[in-house]
Amino acid sequence: QQQVKQSPQSLIVQKGGISIINCAYENTAFDYFPWYQQFPGKGPALLIAIRPDVSEKKEGRFTISFNKSAKQFSLHIMDSQPGDSATYFCAASISGGAQKLVFGQGTRLTINP
Amino acid sequence: DSGVTQTPKHLITATGQRVTLRCSPRSGDLSVYWYQQSLDQGLQFLIQYYNGEERAKGNILERFSAQQFPDLHSELNLSSLELGDSALYFCASSAQVTNEKLFFGSGTQLSVL
Numbered sequence: 747q748q749q750v751k752q753s754p755q756s757l758i759v760q761k762g763g764i765s766i767i768n769c770a771y772e773n774t775a776f777d778y779f780p781w782y783q784q785f786p787g788k789g790p791a792l793l794i795a796i797r798p799d800v801s802e803k804k805e806g807r808f809t810i811s812f813n814k815s816a817k818q819f820s821l822h823i824m825d826s827q828p829g830d831s832a833t834y835f836c837a838a839s840i841s842g843g844a845q846k847l848v849f850g851q852g853t854r855l856t857i858n859p
Numbered sequence: 860d861s862g863v864t865q866t867p868k869h870l871i872t873a874t875g876q877r878v879t880l881r882c883s884p885r886s887g888d889l890s891v892y893w894y895q896q897s898l899d900q901g902l903q904f905l906i907q908y909y910n911g912e913e914r915a916k917g918n919i920l921e922r923f924s925a926q927q928f929p930d931l932h933s934e935l936n937l938s939s940l941e942l943g944d945s946a947l948y949f950c951a952s953s954a955q956v957t958n959e960k961l962f963f964g965s966g967t968q969l970s971v972l
Contacts, residue, residue, distance in 0.1 A: 778959060789861060789949050789963030790902070835902060841957055846904040846917050847892075 750838050752850025760858050765823040767853045769836035772817065776838040780847075781810065781821050784833045793834070794821070797841075826857045862886065863964035865950050871970045877938040880967045884931055884952030890914070891933040892953070892961060893925055897946040908933055909956045937969070945971045 752769045759765045769779075780795035796803045796810040796819065803810045809822040823830055836850040862885035872878055884891050893905040895918075904917035908927035919925075922940075927933045937944060947968050951961040 780959075782963075787965065789863070789951070789965050790961075791861065791963065792960055795959070839959075841959065846907070846915055847961065848904070849902040851901045 750836060750848050750850045752836050752853060754853060755851065756854045756856070758856045758858060759826045761826065761828060763826050763857075765826045765830065765855055765857070766820055767834055767836070767855070768818065768820045769838075769850050770816075770818045771838050773838070773840075774817070775840050776848075778839050778841045779810070779812065779819050780837050781808075782835045782837060782849075784835065784852075790835055823855075826855075828857045828859050831855060831857045861962040861964060863950060863952050863962050865948075865964035865967050867967060868965065869968045869970075871972060872940060873972055874940055874942060876940050876971075877936065878940065878969065880935040880937070880948055880950075880969075882933045882935070882950030882952075882964060884933070884950075885962050888952035888954050888962070889931065890953045890956055891927055891931070892951040893919075893933070893935050894949040894951065894963075895946050896949060896966070900946075902949075905935070914956060940971045942971050945969055 750771050781793045782790035783793045784790040794805050798814050807824045812819045833852045835852045837847045839847045864883040866881045889910045892907045895903045905919040907915040925935045947966045949966045951963045
């Protein structure tokens with residue numbers, strides 16, 4: 747119930763293309779869904795986050811799509827750039843308390859120039 | 860730069876030994892979180908402290924312990940080390956007791972030989 751399943755494990759996209767990473771969760775109590783970006787040798791950094799009261803959130807080239815009924819959410823990176831090459835983690839938690847953030851297994855994204 | 864400082868960056872030790880990992884949170888952040896990152900387990904939440912008090916516990920082994928000091932820095936103590944403890948250990952901080960907007964340090968790479 748506490749798991750967040752992320753796919754694919756790795757993804758290669760051409761420069762200018764759209765990168766799509768998917769996550770699914772089981773615990774319907776989750777109400778906060780962030781995405782973290784991690785570059786080699788660095789810690790994860792918060793990229794964008796969404797709550798279930800909206801179906802989509804966009805920040806620049808990054809968009810989260812959320813489907814509450816399917817218990818799925820996804821990250822779309824438009825006009826993907828080589829600098830976007832990193833590992834992306836989805837996560838979920840229950841807000842309003844000291845609840846642990848449950849991370850997906852990560853997706854290694856490579857953008858070919 | 861996230862503002863979270865972790866030392867040391869690398870640690871090589873032998874089985875059965877004890878080590879201490881140190882974390883200084885961002886200025887003003889009261890919450891400190893410890894995560895373990897390994898290839899097979901992904902990012903696993905270990906423990907959270909808020910203003911010196913333990914607030915949440917995750918998959919932390921009994922051989923591991925942590926504390927947060929009055930100056931808000933935190934230490935993660937790992938004892939009776941086993942080969943399987945080899946991993947990247949991250950510290951993260953946040954301003955509040957809830958786990959939104961975590962800022963991660965660059966991690967301590969622990970190698971147990």
